[in-house]
Amino acid sequence: xxxxxxxxxxxxxxxxxxxxxxxxxxxxxxxxxxxxxxxxxxxxxxxxxxxxxxxxxxxxxxxxxxxxxxxxxxxxxxxxxxxxxxxxxxxxxxxxxxxxxxxxxxxxxxxxxxxxxxxxxxxxxxxxxxxxxxxxxxxxxxxxxxxxxxxxxxxxxxxxxxxxxxxxxxxxxxxxxxxxxxxxxxxxxxxxxxxxxxxxxxxxxxxxxxxxxxx
Amino acid sequence: xxxxxxxxxxxxxxxxxxxxxxxxxxxxxxxxxxxxxxxxxxxxxxxxxxxxxxxxxxxxxxxxxxxxxxxxxxxxxxxxxxxxxxxxxxxxxxxxxxxxxxxxxxxxxxxxxxxxxxxxxxxxxxxxxxxxxxxxxxxxxxxxxxxxxxxxxxxxxxxxxxxxxxxxxxxxxxxxxxxxxxxxxxxxxxxxxxxxxxxxxxxxxxxxxxxxxxxxxxxxxxxxxxxxxxxxxxxxxxxxxxxxxxxxxxxxxxxxxxxxxxxxxxxxxxxxxxxxxx
Numbered sequence: 098x099x100x101x102x103x104x105x106x107x108x109x110x111x112x113x114x115x116x117x118x119x120x121x122x123x124x125x126x127x128x129x130x131x132x133x134x135x136x137x138x139x140x141x142x143x144x145x146x147x148x149x150x151x152x153x154x155x156x157x158x159x160x161x162x163x164x165x166x167x168x169x170x171x172x173x174x175x176x177x178x179x180x181x182x183x184x185x186x187x188x189x190x191x192x193x194x195x196x197x198x199x200x201x202x203x204x205x206x207x208x209x210x211x212x213x214x215x216x217x218x219x220x221x222x223x224x225x226x227x228x229x230x231x232x233x234x235x236x237x238x239x240x241x242x243x244x245x246x247x248x249x250x251x252x253x254x255x256x257x258x259x260x261x262x263x264x265x266x267x268x269x270x271x272x273x274x275x276x277x278x279x280x281x282x283x284x285x286x287x288x289x290x291x292x293x294x295x296x297x298x299x300x301x302x303x304x305x306x307x308x309x310x311x312x
Numbered sequence: 313x314x315x316x317x318x319x320x321x322x323x324x325x326x327x328x329x330x331x332x333x334x335x336x337x338x339x340x341x342x343x344x345x346x347x348x349x350x351x352x353x354x355x356x357x358x359x360x361x362x363x364x365x366x367x368x369x370x371x372x373x374x375x376x377x378x379x380x381x382x383x384x385x386x387x388x389x390x391x392x393x394x395x396x397x398x399x400x401x402x403x404x405x406x407x408x409x410x411x412x413x414x415x416x417x418x419x420x421x422x423x424x425x426x427x428x429x430x431x432x433x434x435x436x437x438x439x440x441x442x443x444x445x446x447x448x449x450x451x452x453x454x455x456x457x458x459x460x461x462x463x464x465x466x467x468x469x470x471x472x473x474x475x476x477x478x479x480x481x482x483x484x485x486x487x488x489x490x491x492x493x494x495x496x497x498x499x500x501x502x503x504x505x506x507x508x509x510x511x512x513x514x515x516x517x518x519x520x521x522x523x524x525x526x527x528x529x530x531x532x533x534x535x536x537x538x539x540x541x542x543x544x545x546x547x548x549x550x551x552x553x554x555x556x557x558x559x560x561x562x563x564x565x566x567x568x569x570x571x572x573x574x575x576x577x578x579x580x581x582x583x584x585x586x587x588x589x590x
Contacts, residue, residue, distance in 0.1 A: 140318045140329050143336035157510070157556035158549055159517035161528055166549075170541055174350050204317075212317050222318045230317065247423075254425035258521035265428045272435040283432045287424045294423040 100278035101285045104271055111267030112289050118184050118253040118263060119293075123246060125189025130196025135226055137201050148197065155194035160252055163187050164259045184256035192249045199241045203234035236308045243301030247294050264289060351542055361540035365547060370534060377530030378551065384444060384516045384526060388451035389509060395456025400463035406485075421457035426450055427518050434522050443524035447516065455512055462508065462579065466501035467493050469577040499570055504579040506563035510556045517552075527551065 101108075137148035155163070167187040168180070178186070207230050215225040257266035268286045272279045321329055351357060364370045402414030421429070430450035433441055441449060470493050478488040520528040531548035535541040570578045 138317055140321070140325075141332040141336050143333050143340055147336075147340055153557065154549070154553055157514075157553045157560065159514040159528065159552060161517040161520050162531075162545070162549060162552065165528065165532070166545055170545055173354060173356065173542060174347065216318070225317060251423075251425040254427040255518070255521075257427060257431075258518075265425055265431065268428055269431050269435070272431065276435065279432070279435055283428075287420070287428065290425060290428070291420065291423045 098278075098281050100271075100275045101281040104275075104282075107271065108264065108267050108286060108289065111262060111264040111286075112293075114181070114261060114263040115250075115253050115265075115293075117181065118188060118256055118261070119250050121182075121185035122188040122192060122249050122253065125185060126192035126196050126245075126249060129189065129193035130200060131231070133193060133197040134200035134204065135231075137197060138204050138226070140222060152194045152197050155191060156198070160187070160191050160255050161258070163191050164255055168259050180256075180260035184253070184259060184261045187259075188249055188252050188256070191252065192245060195245045195248070196242070199238045199245060200231075200234055202241075203238035204230055206237050207233045239301060239305045239309060243298055243305075246301075247297050250293055250297060251290070356540070356542040361538065362543050364534060364538045364540060365543065373530055373534065374527070374547070374551070377525060377527040380524065381513070381516050381519075381526040384447050384451070384519060384524065385509070385513045388448050388455060388516070389512055391448065391452040392455035392459055392512075395452055396459025396463055399456060399460035400467070403460060403464050404467060418457045418460050421453050422461070424454075426454045426515060427521065429453055430518055430522060443519060443522040446522055447519040447524050450518075451512060451515055454515075455508065458511075459505075459508060462501055462504050463497070465579055466497035466504070469500050469579060470496045471577075500578050503563040503567035503570070506559055506566065510559045510563075513556060513559070514552070 133148045133151055136144040137152070139145060164184070164187045167190070168183050171177075171183070171186075211229055211233065212225055215229040220228070253263060254265035256263055257269060262270065264286055268282055271282050275282065318325075348357075355361065399414055399418055402410050403418065405411050405414070427450075430446050433446035433449045434443060437445075467489075474492055474496065475488050478492045483491070516526055517528045519526045520532070523529065527548060531544045535544040538544075567578050
């Protein structure tokens with residue numbers, strides 16, 4: 098218990114890094130996911146193919162392997178960032194595939210009449226998608242998006258294996274230094290994750306209540 | 313397909329789509345070519361870097377890694393099925409002194425990152441559990457909690473009339489569960505269960521971080537000894553993707569078949585995916 102309290106500063110620093118990874122990963126995943134989802138429903142076959150291939154390959158590849166590709170293979174292409182940025186890239190690219198799938202199924206829940214009305218008004222595909230379909234699709238996928246972002250939050254822990262000391266990495270370091278206090282450290286840090294997960298789901302419950310469209 | 317998003321193309325739209333296709337294809341091919349060119353430029357596709365994959369020893373090592381991956385996944389799946397059944401039974405209990413603690417446990421293990429559980433077990437008893445034991449223990453607890461939720465959703469997906477009819481025939485709760493609800497729920501859950509197997513198979517790669525000699529670790533050993541990271545990564549990724557895609561396809565096929573054959577509810581594989589950790 099004392100050891101846990103003595104090291105609370107270190108643990109909070111770890112959670113700060115976790116939050117940075119989470120925020121960066123969320124932005125990247127939402128942006129890339131939206132672009133890929135638009136590609137997957139577009140009338141242009143090569144774009145559809147790219148979207149589908151990305152989703153199928155990335156979803157079926159373990160996150161650890163994506164970390165290896167980003168951290169060790171990108172430098173071979175002459176791309177070199179800090180470990181933290183690499184970690185954001187890896188979790189963001191991985192989560193983007195799940196965001197794409199969620200958005201695509203959201204697009205399918207938007208009533209056909211909406212798209213037909215937009216087209217009848219003379220909107221182009223891009224306009225239909227960005228002004229009519231996507232805003233409604235995004236609202237209808239708020240609950241699954243919450244689960245995806247919670248998974249992303251937990252997935253930032255994998256960065257601990259690739260040179261980033263975030264909350265889970267802190268457990269490994271402190272657990273090695275103070276094996277006698279492992280249980281306290283574990284439950285302390287786990288509590289931090291539980292609080293973060295509850296926060297994210299509370300935010301999404303609020304969003305759902307405010308934004309969801311009832312059909 | 314959401315073809316409702318655009319009209320049946322007329323001649324002008326067809327031309328535009330063709331131009332778009334051509335431009336899209338050129339951009340994609342260009343990007344691919346750029347990456348390939350850089351890789352070739354740095355010699356990643358030279359014979360010397362791919363030569364290890366002509367050596368049967370390399371494939372033996374990969375085979376061993378694959379066996380270790382499957383060993384961890386299989387044991388974890390069996391153990392987490394047992395854990396999941398117990399936790400689901402507790403969650404569905406009528407007695408709140410059983411239900412409340414079980415709900416807490418399930419929610420706790422769903423909220424904590426799997427890697428943290430694995431580190432915990434690894435640090436708690438490195439000598440008895442080892443990296444294999446720590447990996448399996450972590451996977452079991454995490455997936456046990458996830459499966460408990462799937463089982464619960466499966467039981468609740470059976471129409472209420474079924475249990476009401478059974479109760480009115482005088483069956484007890486255990487009989488209703490065992491003879492009426494579970495047999496119907498299993499069919500509804502099967503696709504979701506197989507999807508969860510894909511998740512477990514992917515999650516065993518976390519063993520890499522605690523130096524369990526599974527498939528990703530084998531890939532690393534190959535590229536550490538031959539300095540051929542790109543070929544090694546391509547081969548390992550291909551193995552994972554083909555394995556997991558066949559399982560996902562099986563889950564999708566079962567889901568479609570169950571939908572066609574009956575008006576029974578089916579838990580979609582996608583329902584599980586969203587809760588997926590890694």
